[in-house]
Amino acid sequence: MVRGEKSVIAINSFLPFKQKRYALNHLHKYRFIFISPEMLALDEVKKALLTCSIALFVVDEAHCISQWGPDFRPDYLSLGQIREELGSPVTLALTATATPKIREDIRTALKMKTPDEWIYSVDRPNISLKVETASSFTEKVHILKQYISTLKAPGIVYFSSKRLADELADEINSALSKNIASYHAGLDQEQRILIQQQFLHNQLEWVFATSAFGMGVNKENIRTVIHFHLPSSMESFVQEIGRAGRDNKKSISILLYSKGDEQIPINLLELERPSLRQINDFKKWHRKVDTPADLEEKIGITDIQNRVLQYYISHERNDQYWADTVFNKMTDRLTEKYVKISQIVAYAASPVCRRRMVAESFYETKELQQPQCCDICGLHLKEFEMDEVFEDKENIADWKERLALLF
């Protein structure tokens, strides 16, 4: 929390036991309570909440109710039930990705009958759209280098592989002497915060990141967002390019595409669904191990698969057909995700205005053509190129100077 309001409490699993108990006993003293759906599922927490009257029930990142995959949070699905128990207070659901399908899922899950819906267009007129096709991986790297040396920073380059983000950040760093850092879930929390903050304070020009980067980062002057790989859906693409140009100044999104790139997200998808045997193993073992990690190791599933299966074991009738039911449901999800990937491939290969492609995948139809719209309608890169050369920042002070700068 950077600004203002004092009577705020965040109840999460990091809160030390004593403070948590104090907070739960004095909940009515706070004006704002920030709480994770996982915490809301706990009885003691629910009981404490029932002692105060909730005037406004806000669900942030509400698409987590609907989207499966890394974003999926099974406990979001219980929010409707909790909302009713709290006496159905006025509810506000917020998301940056509100397709009709997601909106419907949110309404159903939160048990809202006829909510007012405020849908803003996904179109961001100040972000120009470009797709660049490369014939090989090497060519892609070459193009990326070119852009990093000419286009305006600050910028983000998204990768679907941690290793590649690391390696290319290293390589291009030394080749171009730019300030580039890589950011992904493999780094410990402190390093992640430092990189985020360096970027925010303009100590870094570029961040090479996996999709983990950007949530909760409110940086206004990001000029360029490049996708080195295909994102997994139009929703995540729009979220990621939407981090550019929050100051409303001209910015650009560039997607680098080679034929067959869609194999990466498709392979990831295949890995996402556990096999029928694993689902059966889950049923057999899930109560017999100490920690989720032990279970994941024992039956060879990922943490995401584990979370999904945990949800099904408590919400789907646990009879002899359980494993088959779950397997079929997961197959349906998989099919939906294939569709999402094909949408983004269609965007990359589009013969028509890219802005229109984006809008249409969110069922918007208004006329969007504009100057500097996209590479199909016509686009001059000159406007997005650096006009000043950054000075060489290689000289970091010695430790005494550094300490003096801090104090």
Added chain:
Amino acid sequence: MTYLDAILLTCFRLFNGDRSRSAIYHLLTGKKTSQTIQDAHLYGVSNLFQTLPALSRFDFDSSCQKLMDDKLIFIIENNRYKVTSEGENQLEAYYEKHFFPLHVQGWNYQDRAMVFWKRLSLLVQTLSNIYHNERYFYPVQRDPEIQYWVRGIFLTWGDRRNKKIKSLHSELMQLCQCSGFPDRPDFFIHRLSGYRLIGMTTDQLAKHFKMDAAEAHFRFLNIVHFSINHIQENPVSYPLLNSVIEGIAQEKVILTSSTEKTKEYVSRGFSLSDIAAARKLKESTIEDHIIELALMTPSFAIDRYVNESLQEMIWSQALNLNHKRLREIKIHVPEASYFQIRLVLVTRGRGDGKWKDYSSKNLALNHSEKAKGK
């Protein structure tokens, strides 16, 4: 050879084929099981305990594979490896050119060192921002316990804050310039954040000083561990820094939960076999618990499990053999059980420092002094 390779090679050398390579992984990531804790002490590698908590199994395995491919280690059986003579030579040569983390005490400081670092870095960031009249900033530490601590110390300071800024600056200057300071302070100071100046990451420091990230990490740990020790020995010279450490050192030791239960039975006077029967566990499991207890509680008396004369016999054999293979000690002291031998080895090491001397013969400690300045 990378720095990680060298650390792994050091571990392989000290375990000397007695333990699987997983034991090394668990040691470095600090897995708190009886087995890992015992191994750390039995083989004199407790200094490295939990020094790489974020090491991925993948990176660990590929580093091991590389050591094998380069014929620096060889497999003896079942995932157990020994160092080849080429490995010995290369390791020695490596530490002549690279920094040896002499002051790292993984077992003694464990995550407490990180609590110290987190408190200090958030304190510096907060003071620095206040000094520049900036009231709003993103804390570099998100751990609520750390934030509560910083908030608490600010409350007790009241309007003496501005004075504290000056004292913290001068105490840090004094610390980094003290005569025993083990390294260039950059690895520590450059990681601090403040007003519009965000600290550098391990990777960035490594790149800047042209070394690999593991080395930058160990040089940072080495400084932090040295500092905690130095400040605690000179509390009067570092009143403020000492208050950052306060309360961390005394934190209760954390036993694995199963050991905690065994502890209750022990204190009620149950014998080893009675505990095993009461808890429906194998005796060997209870033995592991007792060894863990002996390690974690300095006052724990082992006399009820090994009489004093047997203790002496085991220990003198261990020193004689210059070797920690339980089997060989057992040959020379046949009347002792393996449990009794382990118990003596780990507690002697803990108590009088003899164990450290003994194990340091296996470490290339002398080289570290030469490598210090580099």
